Amino acid sequence: MANFYTDNKNMKFHLGHPLMEKIVRLKEQNYSDKDKFDYAPTDFEDTIDSYDKVLEIVGEICGDIIGPNAESVDHDGPTIVNNEVVYAPGTQKNLDAINNAGLFGMSLPREFGGLNFSMVPYVMAAELVSRADAGFANIWGLQDCAETIHEFGSQEIKEEFLPRFPKGATAAMDLTEPDAGSDLQAVQLKATWDEASKVWRLNGVKRFITNGDADVSLVLARSEEGTSDARGLSLFVYDRADKAMTIRRIENKLGIKGSPTCELVFSNAPAQLVGDRKMGLIKYVMSLMNSARLGVGAQSVGIAEAAYREALKYAFEREQFGKAIAQYPAVYEMLTWMSVRVDAIRSLLYETARFVDVYKAYNFVAETRKLEADERQDSKNFQKLADAFTPLLKLISSEYCNSIAYDSLQIHGGTGFMKDFPIERIYRDARITTIYEGTSQLQVVAAIKGVTSGTYLKAIKDYEAQPIKPEHEYLRRTLADMTIRFEAAQAKVENLKDGDMLDFHARRLVEIAGNIILGYLLLGDAQREERFTRSATIFIVKADSENRQKESYIQHFDPRQLGLYKATLEA
C-alpha cells in the first residue's frame, strides 16, 4: 500500500509552481476540449486537480506494483523467443497495470486518445516510475516517440500511429549503430525508395537499441545516396507488424537489466518517412534527443530519490557501538548532503520541464492560429532557455544521481555490497545515466554554449531580480558574488582566445554556472515554502566553496601546462 506520489510532498510542491497557470492556459486553449471529451478539464484548478489525481494513480502503481517487481525484473530480464523479445514476467505485469490505468499517451492530445497532459506532470510520472524501477522507466519513457510523430509527422502518419499509443503500443528510437554512437552523422543504415510498392525500404544494422522490438520504431537512416554527413539522414517509422527485422541479440548489461537493449538487422523493411527528407538528424532527432535528455533527468532524480530513501532507512535501522549509525556526524552529513542534492536536481528538472512546456505549447497553438508578435518572442525566449537548461540538467542530475547512489551504498557498508538490499541494483542502474542519450562529456559541449552565449548569465540575472524574503538576503548576496566571480572566470578563459583552453575549462565553467543556477532555484523554492531554506542554505554555502576551488584552478592555470595533458596522446 505504498504511494510514491503522496509519500513525497515535493512532487505536489512543484506541481504548484506559479508558471503552471501559463502552461495550462496555453496547453488547454480556453478549455475548448471540455465540450468534446468527458474527461477534459473546465478550468485551471480542475486541470491541476486532474494532474494530481492521475499522478496519485501513477504513484500507487509504482509503490504497489512496479517497485515490488523491480528485483525479479532485474534478475529475470528479457529473453528472445522466436525472434521476439519477451519481457520479464514482472515487466509485463507493470505494462498491464499501466495500460489498465490508461496512462500511456499521457502527453498526446485527446483527439488521439491521449490525456493532453503538459510536460511537468508527464515528467513527474517518469520520475515516479524511475524511483520504482529505473529500467522500466525506459519502456515508459519511450512514449516520447509518439510526441515526435505528433510534432513532425504528416496527418496520415499521425492518424495511423498515434491512436495506438494510448492503447498500449510500445516504442523505440533506433538511432545508434556499431560505428555511430555519439557521432550520429556516421549512420549507415540505408533507406531506399521502392517505387513498385510505394514505400521506403530499410537495410542495415542498429545497435544498443532500447526496447528494440517495440510495436512502433522510429529509425534514423541514410536516404540520400552518396552522402556521408547529417544532411543525408531522414527519420522513418517502422511497424513491427511488418516482421522485416531480426533481433540479433539482447545485450547483457551492468544495470537497467529489465530494459531490453537490442541489436537489430533490418532486411528490406518497409517504412514511412516522418516529416521531410534530410531533416532526420538535424531537426527531428535533435528534438527527440532533447526529450530523451529531459527523460534521463527525470530518471536520475527518481533513482537518486530511491537511493536516498534506502540510505536513510538503513542508517536508522543499523546500530553500531550502541546507536543507530545515522547518529554519527560522518553519516548524517552524507545523508543531509544527499537530500539537499536531490532537492536541487528536482528543482532543476521541473524548471527545465516548464521551459519546454511553454515553448512546445506555443508551437501547438501556432498550428491553430497565428501567434502575436509578443507571443512569438516569448516562445523564442523559452525555447532558448529550454535548449540551454536541458544539457545542464542531463549533466548535473546524472552525475549527482551517481554520487548519491555511491554514498547510499557506502552507508550500507558491507551489506550494501551484497545482493540482499535494493541499493546494489540502484547503484548499477544509476551508472548508465551519465552515459546514454549523450555522455556527460557531450552535455558539456552543448552546455558550454549556454555559458558563451550568455544565456545562463541572463537566467541568473533574472533569478537575482526576483523578490525575496529579507532573511534570505544574505544568501542572495552570496549568489550575486558567485556570479561576479563566474563572469571573471569566463572572461579569463575567453581572453585567452584559444579554443583548446575553452574546451579544457568547459566543464568547470558549466559546473560553476550550474551551481549558481541550482542555488537560485533552491532559494526560489524557499520563497514558496519555508522548509526549503535548509536545502538552499546548505547548498549555497557548499557551492560557493566548490566554485572557489574551480575558479582558483582556472585563474591560476598556466596555458602552457595543457601540453602536459596532451602528452598522453603522444605516448
Place this chain on the structure above:
Amino acid sequence: MSFRIIVLAKQVPDTRNVGKDAMKADGTVNRAALPAIFNPEDLNALEMALKVKDSIPGAEILIVSMGPGRAAEIIRESMYRGADGGVLVSDRKFAGSDTLATSYTLSLAVKKLAPYHLLIAGRQAIDGDTAQVGPQTAEKLEIPQITYAEDVVAVDSSSITIKRRLERGIEVVKSPYPCAVTVHGSAAPCRPRNAKLVMKFKHARTLSELQEETKDYTEMRADRPYLNILEWSVDDIQADVEKLGLSGSPTKVKKIDNVVLQAKESRQFSSDEKDIDQLMKELIASHIVG
C-alpha cells in the same frame, strides 16, 4: 434488457493498521482514529463484476453502499475502476444496524434496482468479519447464492459458473440468474483506477455532498447526468422503521475483552516425517492451517 450487475460495497475503518485508539471505552470501534477505506474483499468483488462486464457487451455495474455521507467515496472509487454508477443508501435511522437490519435495508435497495442478473459482494467486511450480510441479503431477495467465490470460470447471458474456495478444496458451481455471489480475498485483486475514468467521474457527487461544495460545476452537471450519485433514504426504499437501526438489530454487544496473545508453552518436534505429520495434523485439527 441490459445485463445488470449490482455490487455491494462498504466503507470500513482500516483495521489492518490498528493503534491504541482503535476502540472506544464502550467497546465500539473508534471510527475517527482509523482511516476509512474500501473494504478489501469488496474490491475483489468489484474486480469480479468488472471481469463479467468485460465479457458481456453492454453489461452495467451499479454499486450499492450503505453508510454515512462520506461513503459516497466508495461509489466514486468504483466508478474510477469501471463501474457505471451507484446508490448511497444513507439515513440516520440506519445507525446501529447489525447484519439482520443491514441485509434488510440492502435487499430493499437492490429490489428497487431490479431487474438485475448478478448481485456480487465481498465475503465479509474487515470491521465486523461476520460474512453474514451477503448471504442474508440473498435470502431476503430469495435468490440462489454462491459464497466463497474465487474466480469466474464461465459466464454468458443465461448463467454463471463460479469456482469456490473452500476449506478443503475447491468446488465449481453453476447458477442461473438472478443470483448472489460473495467473493473471497483470494480472488483477483482489483484493477487500478483508470486515468480517464478518474477525470470523467471525479466531480460525481450525491445531493448532500453538493450542498457542501464551494464550487459546484452546475453547468457541467446539467450535461452530464452520470455525475449525480443517487442517495436513498428510509422513505426512498419504503423500509419499515422498526426493522432498521438499533431497534431492528437483535445483536447486542455484551462485553468487550482485551485479548493479549502470548506464547504459553513451547513444544519440540524433530524433523523426521512422523513428527512433521503429527504437527500438521494438530495444526489442521485446531484450524490453524486448513
